[in-house]
Amino acid sequence: xxxxxxxxxxxxxxxxxxxxxxxxxxxxxxxxxxxxxxxxxxxxxxxxxxxxxxxxxxxxxxxxxxxxxxxxxxxxxxxxxxxxxxxxxxxxxxxxxxxxxxxxxxxxxxxxxxxxxxxxxxxxxxxxxxxxxxxxxxxxxxxxxxxxxxxxxxxxxxxxxxxxxxxxxxxxxxxxxx
Numbered sequence: 001x002x003x004x005x006x007x008x009x010x011x012x013x014x015x016x017x018x019x020x021x022x023x024x025x026x027x028x029x030x031x032x033x034x035x036x037x038x039x040x041x042x043x044x045x046x047x048x049x050x051x052x053x054x055x056x057x058x059x060x061x062x063x064x065x066x067x068x069x070x071x072x073x074x075x076x077x078x079x080x081x082x083x084x085x086x087x088x089x090x091x092x093x094x095x096x097x098x099x100x101x102x103x104x105x106x107x108x109x110x111x112x113x114x115x116x117x118x119x120x121x122x123x124x125x126x127x128x129x130x131x132x133x134x135x136x137x138x139x140x141x142x143x144x145x146x147x148x149x150x151x152x153x154x155x156x157x158x159x160x161x162x163x164x165x166x167x168x169x170x171x172x173x174x175x176x177x178x
Contacts, residue, residue, distance in 0.1 A: 054152040054159050055093040062094050071135035072097050078138050079155050085112055097134050135165040
């Protein structure tokens, strides 16, 4: 372009050189992103998701209850993560109370933080857990109001049953003003 500006090169030669430089640059970028490896068969991404024995136990419980949608699981402390609201691996195996979403609803996050009380990290509200239809809790130690139904020998993770979990849809029989 400098030679064209000094009138050393003609317009069609300068234009041809610009087109040539752009093509060479695009060819290099294309090879980097769309080279031979870009379309090769990758291993199945599902094979990279870890599956523990407690996951298989809960999957059997889902099938025994009639399929997905009957209950949820609170993955409170798992080998995947200590925070049930920042990890979606457990949601791959069964319906989870947590899971990850970058645009989580504010009211749902407030429920988790203030009613279920997950933000403190110590424990959670039993009533809040019951209302979320969480029939099972995955944790490293026993939680009040639950009973141990399975223990993963490899990880020491417990599956705890919450006997007071309410169904997803229910009629309130009685209210109490507190």
